Amino acid sequence: MIDFLKKFERIVTAALVVLLAVVIVLALIDLVWLLIRDILKPPLFILDIGDLLEIFGLFLLVLIGLELLETIKAYYVEGRVELRVIFAVALIALGRKIIILEPEKYCGLTLIGIGVIILALVAGFFVVSARDLEFRRARRKIDTPGR
Numbered sequence: 001m002i003d004f005l006k007k008f009e010r011i012v013t014a015a016l017v018v019l020l021a022v023v024i025v026l027a028l029i030d031l032v033w034l035l036i037r038d039i040l041k042p043p044l045f046i047l048d049i050g051d052l053l054e055i056f057g058l059f060l061l062v063l064i065g066l067e068l069l070e071t072i073k074a075y076y077v078e079g080r081v082e083l084r085v086i087f088a089v090a091l092i093a094l095g096r097k098i099i100i101l102e103p104e105k106y107c108g109l110t111l112i113g114i115g116v117i118i119l120a121l122v123a124g125f126f127v128v129s130a131r132d133l134e135f136r137r138a139r140r141k142i143d144t145p146g147r
Contacts, residue, residue, distance in 0.1 A: 013076045020072060024065040031058045053100050060096035064089055084132065087125040094118055 038051045047055070067089040074082050094117065103111060 010076065013072060016072050017069065017076060020065060020069050024062060024069065027058065027062050027065060031055070031062060034058060057096055057100040060092055060099065064092050064096065067092060083128045084125065087121055087128060090121050091118070091125065094121065 035055055038047055038055065039045055067085055071081060071085045071089065074080070074085065094114070098114070101114075
């Protein structure tokens, strides 16, 4: 039963990698199309703020997809999820939200909440990074006895 579940897990993970790669390619095509369309509309080669925010938002969406692909790939290869990548994806997603955010549509408490979430994610990222650094240092000491 355990072997069946492991095989099933690998098949599902491989399917997720393929599907996410398709989504990333489609998002990239959408980004290219949007950029070409916005550049070629009169006045030529001039982008207004709304166009730029839309392009930046889609650009960051492609980056989020790539980071998620990296996470799934690491899970497929190593069988574990890299927490730093999860924090990075969350920070990129929040960065995207902030770039396309129209502050006048939100109350002050919502904006403060977004700020608190960002601080919590950054703190979590640094805690995980410090833990990984300590783990690598401890492993290096074990691997090189006599130093």
